[in-house]
Amino acid sequence: MSSARRVQQxxxxxxxxxxxxxxxxxxxxASTKIVKVLSGSHKPIYHNDIDxxxxxxxxxxxQIALPGDEWERRVFYHHTGYAQGASWTLAHQVHEKDKTMVFRRAIYHALDTSLLRHARMCRLHIYPDEEVPEEILRNVSAQLRQMRAVPKRLDHYTEDEVKNFPKLFEWPKDYVLET
Structure with a gap:
C-alpha cells in the first residue's frame, strides 16, 4: 500500500x-456547520450509528452577534426537576453569566437527539476569548471558515485608506456643511 493511501486513510x-x-x-x-464536523457527516465513512x-x-x-432584537426575544428554558421549578432566561442574561453558554446551547440543540449527543458535545471546546491552552492549540490542524465576514470598524481604517476610498461624487472645495 502506498504512503499516500495510508495518509488518506x-x-x-x-x-x-x-x-x-x-x-x-x-x-x-454557525451551529449547522459545526454539527457536521462534530458528527462526522463531512467524511466519506459517515453513518448515523458510528461516532x-x-x-x-x-x-x-x-463576541457573538445575534440579529435584530434576538438578544431580548430569545429565551432559554431550564427546569430544576422539582415542582414549579421551571425558569426562562433571556439570551443576554445567559450571555452575561457565561460567555460560552449561548454557543454551547445552540450546538447542543442542533445535534441529533441520539445517545451519541453527549460524546459529540465532549469534542466541542469553547473559549470566550483567544486564550486557548497550549495542549489544545497544539492539536489544531485545520480551520473552519466563518459564515459571515467580520466588519472593520471605522476607526481602524488608516488615513490613506479613507482618502483613496471610492466616492460617488466630490464636494466642491468651497462647500461648507452647515450644522
Missing part, C-alpha cells in the same frame, strides 16, 4: 481538530 479515520472563530457570528447559523466526528475548538464566543 489516516485523515479519514483519525480525529482532526478544527478551529472556528465565533467573532461576529450568529451561533444558531466518527472530529474535535472543534471555538474561540471568541464572547
Amino acid at each position: 489516516w485523515v479519514t479515520f483519525g480525529r482532526m481538530w478544527y478551529l472556528f472563530d465565533a467573532k461576529w457570528q450568529n451561533p444558531f447559523d 466518527c466526528g472530529d474535535h472543534v475548538v471555538v474561540i471568541n464566543s464572547a
